[in-house]
Amino acid sequence: MTDSRDNIYATPREAIDRFAFDDRVAAVFPDMIQRSVPGYSTIVAMTGVMADRYAKAGTRCYDLGCSLGASSFSMAQYLGDRNCTIVAVDNSEAMLTRLTERLQDFPVTVDAVCADIRDIAIENASVVVLNFTLQFLEPETRDTLLDAIYQGMVPGGVLILSEKIRFADDHLQELNTDLHHAFKKSNGYSDLEIAQKRSALENVLQPETIDTHEQRLARAGFSSVDVWFQCFNFASLVAIKS
């Protein structure tokens, strides 16, 4: 299957609707995320490498906010012969429908669940992946989710948390926002597309600082926390439950 090119924001609009993971977005999602998130393919590929190290036989590996399952597919490459269940969760029906189609010819079983990640039980987890999902939750609900994830993990398990981040320092915030836009331009997005999508994401994607993430992870109980990847205003953290 060839992926369709994202031109959702290419033509001028009178009013910009709030960004939503609807059918139009799901149809172009692989192209959209690849051209919008610096380091996306590295983060997805290393999610598999880390799952290989941490996934314990007989446990579950959760992909929370899985979209079309990129992180699940990456983990499955390594866990094929291990007795692990991959649970992929997303509350967008458009994403889940497409994910289910993709799973038809896939040799590894992935349980695809259409639900809000705040409403599911997280149990017996050795790997939990939150790749660019927490940023879409209302900030006041993030602590409770992280607490539930920690409680549902086995000792020695890993959480991979990837996010768009903001900077407390105004100069760094401006610099990294500009560099991110330059990255998008170099990938073929016009100034209009960048500006219109930025409006659509206003109050929908709410980035936090790395400090805020690290403090929340520590409060939840994670013992070792590290930023293992960062490019401009995108970062990925690893957190271990001891």
Ligand SMILES: Nc1ncnc2c1ncn2[C@@H]1O[C@H](C[S@+](CC[C@H]([NH3+])C(=O)[O-])CC(=O)[O-])[C@@H](O)[C@H]1O
């Ligand atoms: N409350 C929620 N419950 C469930 N899903 C949610 C919720 N809120 C948002 N989502 C889902 O989280 C996903 C975020 S995209 C993840 C990319 C993927 N991880 C990837 O590595 O390719 C990141 C991005 O678009 O920047 C979407 O599919 C939403 O429907």
Ligand SMILES: O=C(O)C(=O)Cc1ccccc1
């Ligand atoms: O495109 C952007 O500006 C982003 O911040 C990343 C993104 C990628 C895919 C969907 C929503 C946001």
